[in-house]
Amino acid sequence: MQVGIDLGSRTIKTVALKGGAMLQRRVVESGFEPHRQALELLGDHPRARVVATGYGRHLMQQHADLDIITEIKAHALGARHLFPHCRTVLDVGGQDSKVIQLSENGRIVNFQMNDKCAAGTGRFLEMMAVSLGYDLKEFGLAAARAQAGTAINSMCAVFAESEVVSLKNRGVPPGDIARSVHLAVASRLAAMVQKTCDCQHLVFTGGVANNKTLVAMLERALGVPVLVPEDPSITGALGAALHAGTP
Amino acid sequence: MSDEFEVKSDRVLWEQLGMDVERFSGMPAMLTNAYKNIFLSQHNRPNNMAYFDDMVANIHTGRIREIYDAKQGGRPVIGTFCVYVPEELVVAAGGICIGLCGGAQGSIADAEKILPRNICPMVKSAFGFKVGRICPYFQVVDLVYGETTCDAKKKTWELLDRYVPTHIMEIPQMKRERDKRLWLDEVKDFKAAVERITDTVADFDAVAAGIKTINAKRFALQRLNSLRHHNPSPISGKDMLLIEQIAFYDEPVRFAKQVHELCDELEQRIGRGVAVAPTATPRIMVSGTPMALPNWKLHHIIESAGAIVVNEESCIGTRYYKDLIDEGATDLEGQLDRLTQRYMKIDCSCFTPNDDRIAQVFTEYEASGAEGIIDYCLQFCHTYNIEAVKLREACEARGIPFMAIETDYSPDDVGQLQTRVEAFLEQIKG
Numbered sequence: 001m002q003v004g005i006d007l008g009s010r011t012i013k014t015v016a017l018k019g020g021a022m023l024q025r026r027v028v029e030s031g032f033e034p035h036r037q038a039l040e041l042l043g044d045h046p047r048a049r050v051v052a053t054g055y056g057r058h059l060m061q062q063h064a065d066l067d068i069i070t071e072i073k074a075h076a077l078g079a080r081h082l083f084p085h086c087r088t089v090l091d092v093g094g095q096d097s098k099v100i101q102l103s104e105n106g107r108i109v110n111f112q113m114n115d116k117c118a119a120g121t122g123r124f125l126e127m128m129a130v131s132l133g134y135d136l137k138e139f140g141l142a143a144a145r146a147q148a149g150t151a152i153n154s155m156c157a158v159f160a161e162s163e164v165v166s167l168k169n170r171g172v173p174p175g176d177i178a179r180s181v182h183l184a185v186a187s188r189l190a191a192m193v194q195k196t197c198d199c200q201h202l203v204f205t206g207g208v209a210n211n212k213t214l215v216a217m218l219e220r221a222l223g224v225p226v227l228v229p230e231d232p233s234i235t236g237a238l239g240a241a242l243h244a245g246t247p
Numbered sequence: 248m249s250d251e252f253e254v255k256s257d258r259v260l261w262e263q264l265g266m267d268v269e270r271f272s273g274m275p276a277m278l279t280n281a282y283k284n285i286f287l288s289q290h291n292r293p294n295n296m297a298y299f300d301d302m303v304a305n306i307h308t309g310r311i312r313e314i315y316d317a318k319q320g321g322r323p324v325i326g327t328f329c330v331y332v333p334e335e336l337v338v339a340a341g342g343i344c345i346g347l348c349g350g351a352q353g354s355i356a357d358a359e360k361i362l363p364r365n366i367c368p369m370v371k372s373a374f375g376f377k378v379g380r381i382c383p384y385f386q387v388v389d390l391v392y393g394e395t396t397c398d399a400k401k402k403t404w405e406l407l408d409r410y411v412p413t414h415i416m417e418i419p420q421m422k423r424e425r426d427k428r429l430w431l432d433e434v435k436d437f438k439a440a441v442e443r444i445t446d447t448v449a450d451f452d453a454v455a456a457g458i459k460t461i462n463a464k465r466f467a468l469q470r471l472n473s474l475r476h477h478n479p480s481p482i483s484g485k486d487m488l489l490i491e492q493i494a495f496y497d498e499p500v501r502f503a504k505q506v507h508e509l510c511d512e513l514e515q516r517i518g519r520g521v522a523v524a525p526t527a528t529p530r531i532m533v534s535g536t537p538m539a540l541p542n543w544k545l546h547h548i549i550e551s552a553g554a555i556v557v558n559e560e561s562c563i564g565t566r567y568y569k570d571l572i573d574e575g576a577t578d579l580e581g582q583l584d585r586l587t588q589r590y591m592k593i594d595c596s597c598f599t600p601n602d603d604r605i606a607q608v609f610t611e612y613e614a615s616g617a618e619g620i621i622d623y624c625l626q627f628c629h630t631y632n633i634e635a636v637k638l639r640e641a642c643e644a645r646g647i648p649f650m651a652i653e654t655d656y657s658p659d660d661v662g663q664l665q666t667r668v669e670a671f672l673e674q675i676k677g
Contacts, residue, residue, distance in 0.1 A: 072670035096663060108674045113667055
């Protein structure tokens, strides 16, 4: 059995594989001491068959002497495993968003990550949802139901929040604002994809890909189908598990 | 070595320089720690790095004392912020030339009390050092000579002039004949301004001597850089960057001699197969904006991730020393003309077009045996940031792995940069 563990900014994900089949997958909150959470999740699994990735990977290298790979490589491996023709990976997690371009045989040839900024990340959507009084699930549904969308100009998490407040105070319905926020994020992500590559065979991974409204908007903005794994949040952990199986 | 190393303090000297001594007094301990962690923890460093370690230990004391004493003895000190300002003429006129670019996060808050936040961190850091009176080099200069290479700089000089006499040299931004004529006039004005403050006239012999001294310094750095390109590397990228930084504040003749001694040692190392990293270590070339002292952020991330930096295509790097001045002139006019020709070869992104720089990047890429380029752009440096588009295209056309990063001096994006650098190394290794 080989295990991948992805220590993200918001959650920790594990995937256990045996003979290429997924035996188990788990997602837990990162909490205040992510390495303790992670060690607990791993239990007494032999460390030599575990690979860590994600923001907390170095922590696991220190505390458990695990092999590590970056989340960029992990998502590339995971996405390619689920969709063998994949040439582009868009991963949007809690803290950052990245676009990875793959060659025909799956090698990483280029990648982009958002610079020091939370724009277009899970955290940004979460903050916007909170300021509109939605939980994350309702947030996407409300955006899908809304008819109108006002333009949100600011993609800075701080400025966008005050923009949302001022829209609320002008009497704009929360659903319309939710839709605007989604449109703004979709257009930001689409631009990031288009800047990196020609976006063929695009796979969308990371927790934010659970947001179906955003996926639909992204498809419209890019004009191509966007493939989403059944459980997009574990793609990185899956990639790490796959790497644990390589010599 | 590591236990003995300490960045020294001299409160009496700092008082004499009008510094904010209370505030500055914590600085040496901070720098001591950072230097131990980043430099002295490296394995198998060349013995001749001891001189440069000592230059860091004396950065706020011994070297300042030297400059201060020379100044008392009638040698004015001129501060600059750009490799376009010809230090040969300062040396020719009997002055001392010091690079004042700021590379520290600590002075940014001082600058932001006055300057807008969304401008270049190097400009803010330098300006903040003066406003906060927390840089002994800034305190010891008689005047600073700024230039017009970028908008943030040229407008900041207007404000800096309130704190220290600030002259400005116009740098043309194209390289046509008429621009070269303007540049030559600016060089002559610079010479006159320097002569006014040193109260001398730099004649043919003096200018020849100034050119010779600085040529020798640049040549020593060329030699060092070409030895450093050897695979396996006889010296780390961090140590090379440090030496390139020290070039801007050390006494030029002594510095060149020390660099040559280090070169002799590196030649022996290469002969005996002594290296700081195995041959298989991924070799990274850094291009783009300068890294002023004590900005070691990117090099430290790259080398901590298991790669080695093998070239800096940067103002604090090859752009400073790749070209020498032709010493064959027979009169003063000819000297200034050849000096100007040399400076016109500097390929800063403030020029348009600037395709020579792209070619230069590939020349250095080949020479250094690099396996990928990380383009380093300080936040809000529009010209380098935009030029990275062309550089990326050119790299893609040649199949060279390329990654552009934009950052500043704050530590908050270190985790993200580590991820990007590690992923870039994964990409190179395949």
